[in-house]
Amino acid sequence: MKFSGLVSCLAVAGAATAGRIPTQQRSHKHALPTTKIANIEVVDTPLVRDALELIKAFIPLQPYLYNHLMRSWLFGAAAFNNNATLKAAVDLELHAVGTLLHDLGWDMRPNSPWHSENLPFEVDSALGAVAFVKDHNLSTWDENRLERMHDGITLQGMTSYLNGKNIDTNWIVQSVIFEFPGPRSPLIRDADYDSILAEFPNDTVFRGTNETFTWLALTKPEGARGTFIDYFGVSYVPGYGPQTNTAFELITAGVAAEIAQYPNSTFQSHI
Ligand SMILES: *[C@@H]1O[C@H](CO)[C@@H](O)[C@H](O)[C@H]1NC(C)=O
Ligand SMILES: *[C@@H]1O[C@H](CO)[C@@H](O)[C@H](O)[C@H]1NC(C)=O
Ligand SMILES: *[C@@H]1O[C@H](CO)[C@@H](O)[C@H](O)[C@H]1NC(C)=O
Ligand SMILES: *[C@@H]1O[C@H](CO)[C@@H](O)[C@H](O)[C@H]1NC(C)=O
Ligand SMILES: *[C@@H]1O[C@H](CO)[C@@H](O)[C@H](O)[C@H]1NC(C)=O
Numbered sequence: 001m002k003f004s005g006l007v008s009c010l011a012v013a014g015a016a017t018a019g020r021i022p023t024q025q026r027s028h029k030h031a032l033p034t035t036k037i038a039n040i041e042v043v044d045t046p047l048v049r050d051a052l053e054l055i056k057a058f059i060p061l062q063p064y065l066y067n068h069l070m071r072s073w074l075f076g077a078a079a080f081n082n083n084a085t086l087k088a089a090v091d092l093e094l095h096a097v098g099t100l101l102h103d104l105g106w107d108m109r110p111n112s113p114w115h116s117e118n119l120p121f122e123v124d125s126a127l128g129a130v131a132f133v134k135d136h137n138l139s140t141w142d143e144n145r146l147e148r149m150h151d152g153i154t155l156q157g158m159t160s161y162l163n164g165k166n167i168d169t170n171w172i173v174q175s176v177i178f179e180f181p182g183p184r185s186p187l188i189r190d191a192d193y194d195s196i197l198a199e200f201p202n203d204t205v206f207r208g209t210n211e212t213f214t215w216l217a218l219t220k221p222e223g224a225r226g227t228f229i230d231y232f233g234v235s236y237v238p239g240y241g242p243q244t245n246t247a248f249e250l251i252t253a254g255v256a257a258e259i260a261q262y263p264n265s266t267f268q269s270h271i
Contacts, residue, residue: 032092037070038199040192042077043092047136051100054132058107064208065106067200068179073099074200076175078192079185091145091168098149098172101129102156106212118222120229126153157228179205 035044042048058066073096080087080095104114105121105128114128130146145168152172155161159177162170178185179202184193210232217224217233217240224233226246233240 038074039195040074040078041081042074043096045093045096047133047138048093048096048100050136051097051132055100057109061108062106062208062212064202064204065103065212067202068205068208069100069103070200071196071202072102072175072179074196075178075185075188075193076171078189078196079175079178079187081192082187082189089167090171091148093140094145094149094168095171095175097129097133098152098168099175101125101132102153102172102176104128106216108212108215115220116223117220120223120227121216122154122156124223125156126150129153 032043032045034041036042055066055069058069076095076099077092080090080092103121103125105119105124107114114124116124119127126149130150133141133146133149148166148168149172151165152169155165155169156173156176159173162173178188184190213229213232214236216229218237221233221237221240224230225244230243234243
Protein backbone atom coordinates (compact mmCIF):
# COMPACT_ATOMS: atom_id res chain seq x y z
CA MET A 1 0.00 0.00 0.00
CA LYS A 2 1.38 3.41 -0.90
CA PHE A 3 1.02 7.24 -1.58
CA SER A 4 0.57 9.89 -4.47
CA GLY A 5 1.96 11.87 -7.49
CA LEU A 6 1.82 11.90 -11.30
CA VAL A 7 3.75 12.89 -14.39
CA SER A 8 3.38 12.23 -18.10
CA CYS A 9 5.43 11.70 -21.21
CA LEU A 10 5.04 9.81 -24.43
CA ALA A 11 7.49 7.32 -25.87
CA VAL A 12 7.39 7.02 -29.65
CA ALA A 13 8.60 3.78 -31.20
CA GLY A 14 11.59 4.11 -33.54
CA ALA A 15 9.93 4.42 -36.94
CA ALA A 16 13.07 3.50 -38.84
CA THR A 17 13.35 0.02 -37.34
CA ALA A 18 9.67 -0.67 -36.76
CA GLY A 19 9.13 -1.92 -40.30
CA ARG A 20 11.61 -4.75 -39.84
CA ILE A 21 10.04 -6.03 -36.62
CA PRO A 22 7.18 -8.54 -36.93
CA THR A 23 3.84 -7.12 -35.81
CA GLN A 24 3.44 -9.12 -32.63
CA GLN A 25 6.94 -8.17 -31.47
CA ARG A 26 6.12 -4.45 -31.29
CA SER A 27 2.62 -5.05 -30.07
CA HIS A 28 2.91 -3.09 -26.84
CA LYS A 29 2.61 0.16 -28.76
CA HIS A 30 -0.19 -1.18 -30.96
CA ALA A 31 -3.64 -2.59 -30.40
CA LEU A 32 -3.52 -5.55 -28.03
CA PRO A 33 -6.26 -8.14 -27.60
CA THR A 34 -8.67 -7.24 -24.83
CA THR A 35 -11.19 -8.87 -22.54
CA LYS A 36 -13.50 -7.72 -19.77
CA ILE A 37 -13.00 -8.39 -16.08
CA ALA A 38 -15.50 -6.93 -13.60
CA ASN A 39 -16.92 -5.12 -16.62
CA ILE A 40 -13.61 -3.28 -17.20
CA GLU A 41 -11.91 -3.64 -20.56
CA VAL A 42 -8.34 -4.86 -20.01
CA VAL A 43 -5.47 -6.16 -22.15
CA ASP A 44 -5.44 -9.88 -22.68
CA THR A 45 -2.02 -11.18 -23.71
CA PRO A 46 -0.46 -14.55 -22.81
CA LEU A 47 1.87 -12.76 -20.38
CA VAL A 48 -1.01 -11.04 -18.59
CA ARG A 49 -2.91 -14.34 -18.41
CA ASP A 50 0.10 -16.00 -16.83
CA ALA A 51 0.41 -13.17 -14.29
CA LEU A 52 -3.26 -13.64 -13.39
CA GLU A 53 -2.71 -17.36 -13.00
CA LEU A 54 0.34 -16.75 -10.82
CA ILE A 55 -1.48 -14.58 -8.28
CA LYS A 56 -4.43 -16.96 -8.02
CA ALA A 57 -2.06 -18.99 -5.85
CA PHE A 58 -2.59 -16.33 -3.14
CA ILE A 59 -6.32 -16.93 -2.84
CA PRO A 60 -6.33 -19.76 -0.25
CA LEU A 61 -4.01 -18.09 2.29
CA GLN A 62 -4.32 -14.39 1.44
CA PRO A 63 -7.54 -13.68 -0.45
CA TYR A 64 -7.23 -9.98 0.50
CA LEU A 65 -3.90 -9.88 -1.36
CA TYR A 66 -5.37 -11.34 -4.53
CA ASN A 67 -8.25 -8.86 -4.40
CA HIS A 68 -5.89 -5.95 -3.73
CA LEU A 69 -3.76 -6.83 -6.76
CA MET A 70 -6.80 -7.25 -9.01
CA ARG A 71 -8.32 -3.94 -7.87
CA SER A 72 -5.04 -2.09 -8.38
CA TRP A 73 -4.87 -3.27 -11.99
CA LEU A 74 -8.55 -2.70 -12.70
CA PHE A 75 -8.73 0.77 -11.10
CA GLY A 76 -5.82 1.82 -13.32
CA ALA A 77 -7.41 0.24 -16.40
CA ALA A 78 -10.71 1.98 -15.60
CA ALA A 79 -8.90 5.34 -15.45
CA PHE A 80 -7.30 4.63 -18.86
CA ASN A 81 -10.63 3.64 -20.39
CA ASN A 82 -11.95 6.99 -19.24
CA ASN A 83 -9.24 9.00 -21.02
CA ALA A 84 -8.16 8.04 -24.55
CA THR A 85 -5.11 10.33 -24.50
CA LEU A 86 -3.85 8.72 -21.34
CA LYS A 87 -4.63 5.22 -22.57
CA ALA A 88 -2.63 5.80 -25.76
CA ALA A 89 0.37 7.01 -23.76
CA VAL A 90 0.58 4.16 -21.27
CA ASP A 91 2.19 0.75 -21.90
CA LEU A 92 -0.88 -1.31 -21.02
CA GLU A 93 0.81 -4.70 -20.79
CA LEU A 94 3.55 -3.30 -18.58
CA HIS A 95 0.90 -1.69 -16.41
CA ALA A 96 -1.03 -4.95 -16.11
CA VAL A 97 1.95 -7.06 -15.12
CA GLY A 98 3.41 -4.35 -12.87
CA THR A 99 0.20 -3.86 -10.90
CA LEU A 100 -0.73 -7.54 -10.72
CA LEU A 101 2.70 -8.51 -9.39
CA HIS A 102 3.51 -5.42 -7.31
CA ASP A 103 3.20 -7.24 -3.98
CA LEU A 104 4.73 -10.65 -4.70
CA GLY A 105 6.85 -10.05 -1.60
CA TRP A 106 3.69 -10.33 0.55
CA ASP A 107 3.42 -14.03 -0.27
CA MET A 108 3.17 -15.79 3.11
CA ARG A 109 3.29 -19.35 1.78
CA PRO A 110 6.18 -21.41 3.11
CA ASN A 111 9.02 -21.49 0.55
CA SER A 112 7.72 -18.47 -1.32
CA PRO A 113 10.17 -17.79 -4.17
CA TRP A 114 9.90 -14.06 -3.43
CA HIS A 115 10.77 -14.00 0.25
CA SER A 116 14.41 -12.96 0.63
CA GLU A 117 15.99 -12.71 4.06
CA ASN A 118 17.20 -9.16 3.85
CA LEU A 119 15.41 -7.11 1.20
CA PRO A 120 12.35 -4.90 1.59
CA PHE A 121 9.20 -6.55 0.22
CA GLU A 122 8.99 -3.96 -2.57
CA VAL A 123 12.36 -5.11 -3.89
CA ASP A 124 11.44 -8.79 -3.54
CA SER A 125 8.31 -8.01 -5.54
CA ALA A 126 10.14 -6.09 -8.28
CA LEU A 127 12.82 -8.77 -8.68
CA GLY A 128 10.10 -11.42 -8.82
CA ALA A 129 8.13 -9.53 -11.47
CA VAL A 130 11.21 -8.96 -13.63
CA ALA A 131 12.21 -12.64 -13.35
CA PHE A 132 8.65 -13.64 -14.24
CA VAL A 133 8.72 -11.57 -17.45
CA LYS A 134 12.24 -12.69 -18.37
CA ASP A 135 11.21 -16.33 -18.00
CA HIS A 136 8.84 -15.78 -20.91
CA ASN A 137 11.71 -14.99 -23.32
CA LEU A 138 9.72 -12.24 -25.02
CA SER A 139 11.57 -10.05 -27.52
CA THR A 140 9.05 -7.26 -26.82
CA TRP A 141 10.45 -6.80 -23.30
CA ASP A 142 13.73 -4.93 -23.52
CA GLU A 143 15.70 -3.62 -20.54
CA ASN A 144 13.89 -0.30 -20.67
CA ARG A 145 10.45 -1.85 -20.22
CA LEU A 146 11.73 -4.13 -17.46
CA GLU A 147 13.26 -1.20 -15.64
CA ARG A 148 10.09 0.91 -15.86
CA MET A 149 8.19 -1.92 -14.27
CA HIS A 150 10.90 -2.57 -11.69
CA ASP A 151 10.88 1.09 -10.67
CA GLY A 152 7.10 1.27 -10.36
CA ILE A 153 7.08 -1.72 -8.03
CA THR A 154 10.11 -0.74 -5.97
CA LEU A 155 8.92 2.86 -5.56
CA GLN A 156 5.31 1.92 -4.75
CA GLY A 157 5.53 3.49 -1.28
CA MET A 158 7.84 6.38 -2.16
CA THR A 159 5.57 8.68 -4.11
CA SER A 160 7.52 11.81 -3.33
CA TYR A 161 10.47 10.32 -5.22
CA LEU A 162 8.48 9.78 -8.41
CA ASN A 163 8.49 13.27 -9.86
CA GLY A 164 10.25 13.23 -13.19
CA LYS A 165 9.92 9.47 -13.65
CA ASN A 166 8.25 8.05 -16.77
CA ILE A 167 4.50 7.60 -17.17
CA ASP A 168 4.55 3.79 -16.83
CA THR A 169 6.40 3.81 -13.53
CA ASN A 170 4.06 6.53 -12.27
CA TRP A 171 0.92 4.69 -13.30
CA ILE A 172 1.84 1.50 -11.48
CA VAL A 173 2.08 3.58 -8.33
CA GLN A 174 -0.99 5.70 -9.11
CA SER A 175 -3.06 2.55 -9.62
CA VAL A 176 -2.09 1.31 -6.18
CA ILE A 177 -2.94 4.70 -4.71
CA PHE A 178 -6.53 4.25 -5.91
CA GLU A 179 -6.64 1.57 -3.19
CA PHE A 180 -6.27 4.12 -0.44
CA PRO A 181 -9.33 4.93 1.60
CA GLY A 182 -10.84 8.35 0.98
CA PRO A 183 -13.09 9.94 -1.61
CA ARG A 184 -13.36 8.23 -4.97
CA SER A 185 -11.05 9.56 -7.70
CA PRO A 186 -12.70 11.65 -10.43
CA LEU A 187 -10.51 9.73 -12.90
CA ILE A 188 -12.64 6.58 -12.46
CA ARG A 189 -16.36 6.32 -13.22
CA ASP A 190 -18.62 5.39 -10.31
CA ALA A 191 -20.03 2.41 -12.19
CA ASP A 192 -16.47 1.10 -12.63
CA TYR A 193 -15.68 1.50 -8.93
CA ASP A 194 -18.88 -0.39 -8.15
CA SER A 195 -18.25 -3.32 -10.49
CA ILE A 196 -14.61 -3.68 -9.41
CA LEU A 197 -15.43 -3.62 -5.67
CA ALA A 198 -18.36 -6.01 -6.18
CA GLU A 199 -16.14 -8.64 -7.77
CA PHE A 200 -12.99 -7.98 -5.73
CA PRO A 201 -14.18 -6.71 -2.33
CA ASN A 202 -11.87 -4.76 -0.02
CA ASP A 203 -13.57 -5.82 3.22
CA THR A 204 -10.50 -7.42 4.83
CA VAL A 205 -7.73 -5.41 3.19
CA PHE A 206 -6.65 -3.59 6.36
CA ARG A 207 -6.67 -6.68 8.57
CA GLY A 208 -4.81 -8.62 5.90
CA THR A 209 -2.27 -5.87 5.35
CA ASN A 210 -1.64 -5.50 9.08
CA GLU A 211 -1.07 -9.23 9.36
CA THR A 212 1.24 -9.37 6.36
CA PHE A 213 3.32 -6.42 7.55
CA THR A 214 3.63 -7.95 11.01
CA TRP A 215 4.63 -11.24 9.42
CA LEU A 216 7.33 -9.50 7.36
CA ALA A 217 8.80 -7.94 10.52
CA LEU A 218 8.65 -11.34 12.21
CA THR A 219 10.17 -13.39 9.41
CA LYS A 220 12.74 -10.96 8.00
CA PRO A 221 13.65 -8.17 10.40
CA GLU A 222 16.70 -7.39 8.28
CA GLY A 223 14.47 -6.45 5.36
CA ALA A 224 12.15 -4.47 7.62
CA ARG A 225 14.73 -2.29 9.36
CA GLY A 226 14.76 1.28 8.09
CA THR A 227 11.39 0.90 6.34
CA PHE A 228 7.85 1.51 7.59
CA ILE A 229 7.59 -2.21 8.36
CA ASP A 230 9.76 -1.42 11.39
CA TYR A 231 6.68 0.05 13.11
CA PHE A 232 4.88 -3.27 12.84
CA GLY A 233 7.85 -5.12 14.30
CA VAL A 234 8.21 -2.68 17.19
CA SER A 235 4.47 -2.79 17.93
CA TYR A 236 3.59 -6.44 17.42
CA VAL A 237 6.63 -8.70 17.35
CA PRO A 238 7.93 -9.72 20.78
CA GLY A 239 11.70 -9.34 21.02
CA TYR A 240 11.92 -7.27 17.82
CA GLY A 241 13.63 -4.41 19.62
CA PRO A 242 13.27 -0.65 19.38
CA GLN A 243 12.72 1.54 16.33
CA THR A 244 15.91 2.00 14.34
CA ASN A 245 17.07 4.26 11.57
CA THR A 246 20.31 3.30 9.90
CA ALA A 247 21.07 6.71 8.42
CA PHE A 248 20.36 8.55 11.69
CA GLU A 249 22.47 6.13 13.72
CA LEU A 250 25.32 6.20 11.22
CA ILE A 251 25.47 9.99 11.15
CA THR A 252 25.09 10.65 14.85
CA ALA A 253 27.76 8.08 15.69
CA GLY A 254 29.92 9.56 12.93
CA VAL A 255 29.76 13.05 14.46
CA ALA A 256 31.40 11.88 17.66
CA ALA A 257 34.10 9.98 15.79
CA GLU A 258 34.74 12.98 13.55
CA ILE A 259 35.19 15.37 16.51
CA ALA A 260 37.67 12.94 18.05
CA GLN A 261 39.62 12.76 14.78
CA TYR A 262 39.51 16.47 13.89
CA PRO A 263 39.19 18.33 17.20
CA ASN A 264 40.55 21.58 15.78
CA SER A 265 38.41 21.86 12.60
CA THR A 266 35.96 24.70 12.89
CA PHE A 267 32.30 23.99 12.15
CA GLN A 268 29.64 26.66 12.33
CA SER A 269 25.96 25.80 12.63
CA HIS A 270 23.41 27.89 10.69
CA ILE A 271 20.16 26.68 12.19
C1 LIG B 1 -6.30 12.71 -19.86
O1 LIG B 1 -4.96 12.33 -19.77
C2 LIG B 1 -4.03 13.28 -20.25
C3 LIG B 1 -2.65 12.63 -20.24
O2 LIG B 1 -2.31 12.21 -18.95
C4 LIG B 1 -4.12 14.53 -19.40
O3 LIG B 1 -3.23 15.50 -19.88
C5 LIG B 1 -5.56 15.05 -19.42
O4 LIG B 1 -5.67 16.14 -18.53
C6 LIG B 1 -6.53 13.97 -19.04
N1 LIG B 1 -7.89 14.44 -19.24
C7 LIG B 1 -8.79 14.42 -18.26
C8 LIG B 1 -10.16 14.91 -18.63
O5 LIG B 1 -8.52 14.03 -17.13
C1 LIG C 1 13.13 -19.50 -22.19
O1 LIG C 1 14.46 -19.79 -22.56
C2 LIG C 1 15.09 -20.71 -21.66
C3 LIG C 1 16.56 -20.83 -22.06
O2 LIG C 1 16.69 -20.97 -23.43
C4 LIG C 1 14.35 -22.05 -21.71
O3 LIG C 1 14.93 -22.95 -20.80
C5 LIG C 1 12.89 -21.81 -21.32
O4 LIG C 1 12.16 -23.01 -21.42
C6 LIG C 1 12.25 -20.75 -22.18
N1 LIG C 1 10.94 -20.44 -21.64
C7 LIG C 1 9.87 -20.28 -22.39
C8 LIG C 1 8.59 -19.96 -21.69
O5 LIG C 1 9.90 -20.39 -23.61
C1 LIG D 1 -13.18 -0.10 0.39
O1 LIG D 1 -14.19 0.29 -0.52
C2 LIG D 1 -15.15 1.14 0.05
C3 LIG D 1 -16.25 1.33 -0.98
O2 LIG D 1 -15.77 2.03 -2.10
C4 LIG D 1 -14.48 2.45 0.45
O3 LIG D 1 -15.43 3.31 1.06
C5 LIG D 1 -13.37 2.15 1.43
O4 LIG D 1 -12.64 3.35 1.69
C6 LIG D 1 -12.43 1.13 0.87
N1 LIG D 1 -11.50 0.71 1.91
C7 LIG D 1 -10.21 0.68 1.71
C8 LIG D 1 -9.39 0.20 2.83
O5 LIG D 1 -9.70 1.00 0.66
C1 LIG E 1 -2.12 -6.38 13.66
O1 LIG E 1 -1.67 -7.72 13.64
C2 LIG E 1 -1.00 -8.09 14.81
C3 LIG E 1 -0.45 -9.52 14.60
O2 LIG E 1 -1.47 -10.39 14.31
C4 LIG E 1 -1.96 -8.05 15.99
O3 LIG E 1 -1.28 -8.39 17.17
C5 LIG E 1 -2.52 -6.63 16.10
O4 LIG E 1 -3.50 -6.57 17.10
C6 LIG E 1 -3.11 -6.18 14.77
N1 LIG E 1 -3.44 -4.77 14.86
C7 LIG E 1 -4.68 -4.34 14.84
C8 LIG E 1 -4.86 -2.86 14.91
O5 LIG E 1 -5.63 -5.09 14.77
C1 LIG F 1 44.65 20.94 18.12
O1 LIG F 1 45.09 22.16 18.58
C2 LIG F 1 45.86 22.08 19.79
C3 LIG F 1 46.14 23.49 20.31
O2 LIG F 1 46.57 24.31 19.27
C4 LIG F 1 47.14 21.28 19.52
O3 LIG F 1 47.88 21.13 20.70
C5 LIG F 1 46.76 19.91 18.99
O4 LIG F 1 47.90 19.21 18.57
C6 LIG F 1 45.80 20.01 17.79
N1 LIG F 1 45.34 18.69 17.47
C7 LIG F 1 45.31 18.21 16.25
C8 LIG F 1 44.81 16.79 16.09
O5 LIG F 1 45.67 18.84 15.27
